[in-house]
Amino acid sequence: MTRLSGQNLLLRGYVVLVFVFVFTPIVTSFVFSVNSDRFPTIPLGHFTTHWYETIFADPDIWEAFRVSALVSVSVATLATFIGFCTAYTDYRYNFTGKALYLSLALLPPTIPLVIMGLAMLALLARINMSGQIHSIVVSHVVLCAPFAMAVVRMRLAQINPDLEPAAWNLGASPWRAMREVIIPFCRPAIASAFCLTAAVSFDEFAVAWFVSGLNKTVPVMILEILQGNTDPQINAIGSIVFAISMSLVVIAQLIFFRKASAPTTTGI
Amino acid sequence: MPNTSEARPLVSFEGVTKHYGTVAAVHAMDLDIYAGEFLALMGPSGCGKTTSLRMLAGLEEPTEGEIRLDGKRINEIDSADRDTPMVWQSLALFPFLSVRQNVEFGLKMRKIPSGDRQQRAMEWLERLEIADLAERDISQLSGGQRQRVALARSLVTEPRILLLDEPLSALDANLVVKMQGVLSRLQKELGITFVYVTHSQSEAFAMSDRVVIMSQGRIEQIGSPKTIYRNPTSRFVADFVGSNNIFCGTVSKEGATLQVNTSVGCFSCSPDNDENSFPMGSTLNMVISSDLVQISLTTPEAANQVRCRFISEEFVGSIVTVFAELENGADFKVQVRQRDLADLGLKAGAVFYASWKATDVHLISESA
Numbered sequence: 001m002t003r004l005s006g007q008n009l010l011l012r013g014y015v016v017l018v019f020v021f022v023f024t025p026i027v028t029s030f031v032f033s034v035n036s037d038r039f040p041t042i043p044l045g046h047f048t049t050h051w052y053e054t055i056f057a058d059p060d061i062w063e064a065f066r067v068s069a070l071v072s073v074s075v076a077t078l079a080t081f082i083g084f085c086t087a088y089t090d091y092r093y094n095f096t097g098k099a100l101y102l103s104l105a106l107l108p109p110t111i112p113l114v115i116m117g118l119a120m121l122a123l124l125a126r127i128n129m130s131g132q133i134h135s136i137v138v139s140h141v142v143l144c145a146p147f148a149m150a151v152v153r154m155r156l157a158q159i160n161p162d163l164e165p166a167a168w169n170l171g172a173s174p175w176r177a178m179r180e181v182i183i184p185f186c187r188p189a190i191a192s193a194f195c196l197t198a199a200v201s202f203d204e205f206a207v208a209w210f211v212s213g214l215n216k217t218v219p220v221m222i223l224e225i226l227q228g229n230t231d232p233q234i235n236a237i238g239s240i241v242f243a244i245s246m247s248l249v250v251i252a253q254l255i256f257f258r259k260a261s262a263p264t265t266t267g268i
Numbered sequence: 269m270p271n272t273s274e275a276r277p278l279v280s281f282e283g284v285t286k287h288y289g290t291v292a293a294v295h296a297m298d299l300d301i302y303a304g305e306f307l308a309l310m311g312p313s314g315c316g317k318t319t320s321l322r323m324l325a326g327l328e329e330p331t332e333g334e335i336r337l338d339g340k341r342i343n344e345i346d347s348a349d350r351d352t353p354m355v356w357q358s359l360a361l362f363p364f365l366s367v368r369q370n371v372e373f374g375l376k377m378r379k380i381p382s383g384d385r386q387q388r389a390m391e392w393l394e395r396l397e398i399a400d401l402a403e404r405d406i407s408q409l410s411g412g413q414r415q416r417v418a419l420a421r422s423l424v425t426e427p428r429i430l431l432l433d434e435p436l437s438a439l440d441a442n443l444v445v446k447m448q449g450v451l452s453r454l455q456k457e458l459g460i461t462f463v464y465v466t467h468s469q470s471e472a473f474a475m476s477d478r479v480v481i482m483s484q485g486r487i488e489q490i491g492s493p494k495t496i497y498r499n500p501t502s503r504f505v506a507d508f509v510g511s512n513n514i515f516c517g518t519v520s521k522e523g524a525t526l527q528v529n530t531s532v533g534c535f536s537c538s539p540d541n542d543e544n545s546f547p548m549g550s551t552l553n554m555v556i557s558s559d560l561v562q563i564s565l566t567t568p569e570a571a572n573q574v575r576c577r578f579i580s581e582e583f584v585g586s587i588v589t590v591f592a593e594l595e596n597g598a599d600f601k602v603q604v605r606q607r608d609l610a611d612l613g614l615k616a617g618a619v620f621y622a623s624w625k626a627t628d629v630h631l632i633s634e635s636a
Binding site for chain 1: 347
């Protein structure tokens with residue numbers, strides 16, 4: 001018994017260490033974002049919201065947030081739609097070359113981001129589409145759709161395969177069955193995929209840096225400020241970005257797992 | 269039961285074949301189903317019974333042949349436009365809808381206005397005695413309650429035919445008996461056709477007017493439960509019914525009473541209701557139903573008797589099935605009343621005599 005609890009303690013300690021390792025840089029960044037000193041040194045100065053005030057006063061940063069928000073909402077919408085269609089095709093149909101279809105559909109996140117960014121820039125420049133907001137959207141959709149597909153696929157794996165034919169049998173056309181059965185069943189996954197892809201897009205730096213041109217997203221902006229000098233504004237922006245994308249990811253998890261474990265909550 | 273020669277069938281299968289790749293799931297099936305009958309499709313798994321039902325529901329398309337509903341070819345008609353609702357083995361209730369919304373589904377697809385829809389759904393829920401569960405989630409229901417929701421959902425559109433694919437297979441034994449009663453009563457009250465797929469003989473025999481026995485994609489026999497039970501036309505059916513003792517033999521004496529030589533002895537057979545004639549020397553299967561056998565401790569007077577050794581018994585209420593072994597090691601089953609067995613005081617290992625009347629034997633030619 002004592003040995004067991006000893007082991008238990010060790011495991012708990014290990015988990016705590018892992019979290020410390022993961023979150024220290026973020027916490028540090030947050031701490032210095034409310035620290036009055038210009039340089040990140042210890043001992044700390046006094047508490048201040050000065051750096052937040054300066055970034056909120058800066059129209060360039062507002063513009064970057066606007067671009068990021070626009071991009072991530074557009075990307076989330078498109079990527080979730082494409083991901084859903086891809087996952088449904090996989091669920092519903094059998095065809096030759098399905099394995100190839102699946103591996104191609106899941107491929108983009110495995111490509112190194114720099115390569116992807118370069119390739120996107122080369123392609124978009126050739127067709128006169130680079131340096132605009134929609135160039136970022138297109139590139140991010142490519143990157144994010146596989147995540148949406150994976151989430152929807154996980155949900156479709158839980159569906160009773162008789163549900164859709166049962167709807168046909170009760171008089172639903174294929175489109176109607178999709179609307180009345182497949183989409184309601186996948187709703188938690190669709191919402192979750194939307195949040196997740198929005199978060200991935202909001203965070204993404206490398207590809208955006210290549211294709212964004214003058215329409216900087218927040219991560220691109222951060223790099224530009226960093227290249228100039230060490231400015232505690234970075235910590236403030238970083239904390240905000242972290243808060244937004246973590247909220248999206250947490251919401252995605254909550255929606256998916258709450259609904260998935262109890263798929264029959266009341267009310268539609 | 270409708271008169272098969274006069275009434276026009278509601279559904280007919282004409283030479284229907286279904287191939288999956290090179291495998292024939294259903295082979296050249298001819299079957300007429302009449303309005304108002306309770307028809308069971310029965311057979312071991314993989315015999316093609318579910319495929320036949322799915323073809324009728326429009327969920328599979330026949331490779332060859334024609335399926336007609338009311339005389340009209342329906343091969344190419346979508347499931348949605350057939351009005352052949354099905355009760356699924358998995359029930360396939362929509363987990364994200366309430367009980368009432370599930371029942372309303374078919375009406376909603378037919379664009380019935382919401383007030384009307386709700387009223388009709390509630391009527392069916394009342395009829396199936398689950399009106400108080402209308403606003404519940406499916407996950408909150410018991411197996412029997414779900415069954416009733418599935419039935420209400422299929423019947424709410426008032427179809428002429430209801431297809432049932434092993435709907436009771438997930439229920440406890442006592443609930444199965446109860447639901448059988450519900451189904452039988454419903455079918456009689458509504459007067460609509462039920463096509464019921466099952467591998468369970470007791471379900472098929474308890475409820476249906478006619479039973480279709482299938483094996484390897486072909487129909488083996490069609491008949492009333494009693495016909496299937498007493499007059500199986502093939503060794504497969506006699507075996508599938510499960511309560512028969514079957515011995516292969518050759519005719520050693522012709523006439524009104526045949527003499528049949530088998531590996532367990534020579535028996536006289538004068539079946540009442542067999543039309544087949546068996547010439548001298550022909551091989552046949554002699555079927556002795558286990559409920560037509562008498563047992564005794566001493567040698568009986570009867571001409572047809574075998575000496576058995578008691579192996580085990582299976583107790584199902586008032587009737588007991590005794591599993592015994594003959595002198596050559598062949599199995600032999602006898603069904604007796606539990607109190608008759610108790611009176612004889614038979615125990616495992618004991619020797620007893622089984623006998624039967626020559627008229628109770630059923631003969632099947634070897635080719636069948």
